[in-house]
Amino acid sequence: MDDLSHKLAANRSMPASTVIPVLAYEDVRRAVEWLCTVFGFRERLRIGNHRSQLLVGEGAVVISERGAGQNFNGSSHSLLVRVEDVDSHYERARAHSARIVQPPTGYPYGERQYTVEDLGGHSWTFSQTLADIEPEEWGGSLV
Incomplete structure (x- = not known):
């Protein structure tokens, strides 16, 4: 881990x-x-x-x-957790039979993420930074 x-x-x-x-x-x-x-x-x-x-x-x-x-699964909240290696984190969760909602996927804002549901039905997204991306490059704007 x-x-x-x-x-x-x-x-x-x-x-x-x-x-x-x-x-x-x-x-x-x-x-x-x-x-x-x-x-x-x-x-x-x-x-x-x-x-x-x-x-x-x-x-x-x-x-x-x-x-x-x-992926709130009917809830009004979820958690985002930043990790160093999302693929090994994903493999650990999968090896322990976690309910995977979304496998690791890369996004234009420089993150690779996967989402899992815990035993209480809470949604967790784990995210690895792949690149330092200016928000304006993908449609965001710093305030």
């Missing part, structure tokens, strides 16, 4: 946090405004009207539109 004490590769399209909650809302813009106003979060990256990254101290949270192609 990955030793998460190592420094993960940087990617301008991803928050630096290791564990990132992903929360689904009906209205992303309204949720972002509320979370920033009420909790003092700061918007870091906006992805159209369907997704946004918020910073809070050394942590981050992703706000996503409910039903925007997310």
Whole structure:
């Protein structure tokens, strides 16, 4: 398993946090405004009207539109965990008969990710940075 004490590769399209909650809302813009106003979060990256990254101290949270192609399995949340080697992480999960929702897949924002459902039905996406990609290259915009 990955030793998460190592420094993960940087990617301008991803928050630096290791564990990132992903929360689904009906209205992303309204949720972002509320979370920033009420909790003092700061918007870091906006992805159209369907997704946004918020910073809070050394942590981050992703706000996503409910039903925007997310693997929430009927829930309003999932977790994103950054790892050094997503393929070996995937092989370990598969070897232990984890329920794989999405096998490792590369994305234009410089990440390779897979999604698994845990024994409680929670959705976890594990992500490896492959490249440091400027968000504007794939349709995001730093705020």
